[in-house]
Amino acid sequence: MINHVIIKKILHKGRNLIMKKLKLEDVAALAGVSKTTVSRVINRRGSLSQKTIDKVEAAMAQLNYHPNVIAQQLHTQRTNLIGILVPSVANPFFGELTMYLEDALFQRGYKVLISDALNQTAKEERYLSQLMGHQVDGLIIATHNNKLEEYQHANLPIVAIDRFLRADIPVVASDNYAGAKLATEALIQRGCQHIIHTYTTNPSNWHDNQREKAFQAVMADHHLPAITYTTAFDCPPAERTARFERLFDEHPAVDGIFASNDLDAARLLSLARARGYRVPADLQIIGYDGAQATQELVPELATIIQPIEQMATYAVKLLADRMAGEFTPTSTVLPVNLKTGQTLKTLGSSSTGTDELLEE
Amino acid sequence: MINHVIIKKILHKGRNLIMKKLKLEDVAALAGVSKTTVSRVINRRGSLSQKTIDKVEAAMAQLNYHPNVIAQQLHTQRTNLIGILVPSVANPFFGELTMYLEDALFQRGYKVLISDALNQTAKEERYLSQLMGHQVDGLIIATHNNKLEEYQHANLPIVAIDRFLRADIPVVASDNYAGAKLATEALIQRGCQHIIHTYTTNPSNWHDNQREKAFQAVMADHHLPAITYTTAFDCPPAERTARFERLFDEHPAVDGIFASNDLDAARLLSLARARGYRVPADLQIIGYDGAQATQELVPELATIIQPIEQMATYAVKLLADRMAGEFTPTSTVLPVNLKTGQTLKTLGSSSTGTDELLEE
Incomplete structure (x- = not known):
């Protein structure tokens, strides 16, 4: 049961498609290259010299030729x-x-x-x-x-x-495990004893577990209590701030925070300063992610830089x-990298105190 | 001159397209709705109840039916x-x-x-x-x-x-003119006398002129010299920082900066603090844009908030x-809004000094 109206429409499109093909030949002739080369320039396939690309694009512009991508897609079953x-x-x-x-x-x-x-x-x-x-x-x-x-x-x-x-x-x-290990050790090496890890939970549960596991393991190695505050990935900003305020209420003696993302680290930095903590003298903070815009906006923040590119x-x-x-x-x-910043003490300065831990 | 091979291929695709149509009918039958309704659910056209959407999508899932969008596009000449x-x-x-x-x-x-x-x-x-x-x-x-x-x-x-x-x-x-006017007046009202405007030039030259014009006009109204530092939109970060360092070298007495974007404002804030300026006591800074992430990362920054949504x-x-x-x-x-922050003095506090300007 063939629907003749549809077939007729398709034949009509087919003719248009063939007209496009003829125009592809015109482009090839004008540019002095083969049809295949024109097609490869249009689809950016294979290695092409800039000279060839320029020649073909100039010819396309001159003829006001725009390849019919939809027809191409039907032909190749690819959309690119x-x-x-x-x-x-x-x-x-x-x-x-x-x-x-x-x-x-x-x-x-x-x-x-x-x-x-x-x-x-x-x-x-x-x-x-x-x-x-x-x-x-x-x-x-x-x-x-x-x-x-x-x-x-x-x-x-x-x-x-x-x-x-x-x-x-x-x-x-x-490397989420290595990143969290680097961050936690950076705090311990600089004398922190009362360290809190904040992280965001999400249902996909891929990286967060790794970061939390590394935090737990490093803290256990140093016989320090591992305190973790979690917030759900879809927690509204105001609620997240309230949760962090509670963190300071419940742990006024906190001297190190490892925040599993830079947005939270910046928020905690701002809340801590408002409460009168001197950073890094009283409280050291390290974030996670290291996006360029974040590094530009909060250049003082120590963080673990993910290799985003x-x-x-x-x-x-x-x-x-x-x-x-x-x-x-x-x-x-x-691999990830540690970026030290003004929210961490300088290593080797007398104020770190705990020589034993500096051996790490 | 019809190319028969191509026509044959298109007829073959046409048959597949008709087979898809038959499957669309199957979806309609299973969901107990019309073919038009199925099509509307697929294309999200017209008003649909969540119940209808759910019914159709369940039927599509059961039949493992995925509409062939490419064929649809050829038919409608629309890609959505x-x-x-x-x-x-x-x-x-x-x-x-x-x-x-x-x-x-x-x-x-x-x-x-x-x-x-x-x-x-x-x-x-x-x-x-x-x-x-x-x-x-x-x-x-x-x-x-x-x-x-x-x-x-x-x-x-x-x-x-x-x-x-x-x-x-x-x-x-x-409203770029109103935004720049708001920013400049905010600095003047808070006692600034030596104000610098930094902005980024770009070839499209749409908003920057408006902001610069407003800055010039407000400064002239207050008989204050209008100093502007420009950087090209594609200036590399290091060069931009060097340019801002020169700004402080050339104008050590600067007491107000209006930066035409928040990234520059944050950079200037950080450079100023490193040089020992107390913000806002010695130097007040206001940025421009007010993206949510920026407000979260640098909550203390005063800025002009564009209504991005x-x-x-x-x-x-x-x-x-x-x-x-x-x-x-x-x-x-x-319209835009002024967001005051800790990089501006509090209006009415005794430290602003210039009562005359407070009348603005």
Whole structure:
């Protein structure tokens, strides 16, 4: 039962498609290159000299030729679109990650469909369901919502950033255990005895456990009590502030804070100063993430710097390998760095006091 | 001259398309709704109850049915994609703007193609050229590169944010003149006599002139010298810092700084503190933008808050109107707010000194 109206429409489109093909030849003739080269310039495939790109683009501009991408997609069954899901690009860490992902994908000829999940499971779910309609060639997921059923059925190439989705979906992450160990040891080495770790819990439970485990282990090694304050990933800012105020009420003698993200570290720094703590003399603070914008806005904050650019580069490389059907590692863990700042004491200054701990 | 191979391929795709149609009927039958309703759920068009959405999505999940978006696009000549070009989502202002744009577009059934121009004219140009191939239904532009030739020929609906592109492209902006006036008057009212304005120049020259004009006018009204330091929009961070160091070398008596963005304000605050200025006793500082992340990271910073959410909402509304062929205003200017903070003196405190100016 063939619907003749639809077939007629498709034949009509087909003719338009052929007209486009003829124009592709015109571009090739004008630029003095082959049709294949024009096609490769349009799709940014293979290695192309800037001279060739410029020649072809000049010819396209002169003819006012814009390739019909939709017809191409029907022909190739590829969209050259990659979907990126992040909690929110308004967060400096995810904003910077998205910037590097977009740039790395652009270099490979892909364009980026972005979705801010905004910590809404329903939004992530609906978005994913739409993407399954072959609108993207692959997905990069960095959200923290509940494990969605959708990911179990997805037959698209997917790469996750700092999140476990499914056994066969590769993960790129920085070394959360090493980072938390570095941060905790930095505080202990500088004489802190009453240290609190603050971190954000989320249902995907990938990195937070690692950071908390490292904190617990280092504190136990030094026979110090490990105190942890958690807040849910979707906790409203006012509630988060109230929770941190309670932290100071309950532990007025706190002399070290390891905050598992820089936004919380900055908030704690501000609350501590308002309560009259001298930082770092009375209280030392270290954050986590080290996004460029955060480092520019709060240059004094000590932090653990995640290699955001490299995380993005590796995620894109992995996704390209998955799309090409190549072998990929299950997880790729990248090293982190300690950035000291004015919220930590200078090591070796007399004020640290505990020589024994300095041996670490 | 019809190419029979291509026609054959298209007929083959046509059959697949018809098979998808049959599956759409299956979804409708299983969900107990009409085919039109299924189609509306897929495309998020018209008003739908959550109950209907849930029923249809459950049926789609049960049949493992994913609509073939590419075939739909060929049929409707619409992609339901909107392209957003920003300088960089790693910047808290543009990250937040992108988040709100994406959310407003998602509510209307659109998905977002994002490009970080990264202040590279060549990248913006290449990206635009690709988008002209009907891959998007509309564009929202917030970049600051040179006026590109492409925008002159674009026959797509376009909305610009805080940037002039072409006489018939509507602009959404916040009130840059009023914002700069508020900031400058806030410093003068609090006793500043030696005020410096720092701002970033960019080739699109839309908002900066307004802010500089307001600064000049307010200073002239108060018979105060108007000193301005400019940096190019693509100035590397280290060079920008060097320029600000020179500002303090050349004007050690500076007692007020109006920085036309919060990143610069935070940088100036940090440099001033390192030089021993007491803020706000010796030097008062006010920034511009007021992104949420910036307010969280540097809560003490006084700033002019742009209505980022409303700018995004209006831009999306305008774009929807343009796409529907409706009448739209040329420019839409939204009000800004002064956020006082610990980098400004408290008004009325005895330390401000100049009673005369307090009458403002």
